[in-house]
Amino acid sequence: MEEQESKRIKTEQLAIKTVHIALILGVILFMVMVSFVLTDPSSPSIDETDDIFNFIVPGIAVLAFFGAKHLSKIPLKDIKDKDLLGKLASYKSSLVVQLAFYQGAATFAIVATLLTNKHIFTSVALIMLVLMFMVRPTKERMTAKLALTPEEVSRLKN
Numbered sequence: 001m002e003e004q005e006s007k008r009i010k011t012e013q014l015a016i017k018t019v020h021i022a023l024i025l026g027v028i029l030f031m032v033m034v035s036f037v038l039t040d041p042s043s044p045s046i047d048e049t050d051d052i053f054n055f056i057v058p059g060i061a062v063l064a065f066f067g068a069k070h071l072s073k074i075p076l077k078d079i080k081d082k083d084l085l086g087k088l089a090s091y092k093s094s095l096v097v098q099l100a101f102y103q104g105a106a107t108f109a110i111v112a113t114l115l116t117n118k119h120i121f122t123s124v125a126l127i128m129l130v131l132m133f134m135v136r137p138t139k140e141r142m143t144a145k146l147a148l149t150p151e152e153v154s155r156l157k158n
Contacts, residue, residue, distance in 0.1 A: 034113060060109075099132055
């Protein structure tokens with residue numbers, strides 16, 4: 001019984017790390033594809049929309065940052081009454097919400113780069129990628145965010 005629960009905990013941790021890596025790799029691969037498409041620096045841009053993207057791209061990035069910080073806390077509100085697997089599931093939901101905000105802003109910045117041929121928007125995507133890397137799921141972060149009991153910490157680390 002205990003061995004089965006330990007296996008489920010490890011599976012949940014692997015799922016959390018896999019989701020994190022997959023979302024980051026999606027943004028990186030899209031950025032690489034767009035950089036290959038934009039190899040010609042003289043390719044035309046859409047002049048009418050260039051100015052609006054100068055405000056929208058950073059604005060979306062800022063909204064994504066604050067939205068990720070606040071809305072990722074919602075799945076973690078009622079975790080005190082859950083067992084360790086329930087807490088890990090809530091943590092995964094919280095992480096997906098946070099990463100989705102960052103990924104959305106990064107993808108929008110990359111699309112803006114593609115449409116306008118302004119590579120400054122790629123820097124916004126890179127900042128979002130850095131934020132995605134900074135929320136990497138580690139056992140220490142999980143322990144801190146989930147307010148685990150000492151017994152749950154030992155089960156998580158084993």
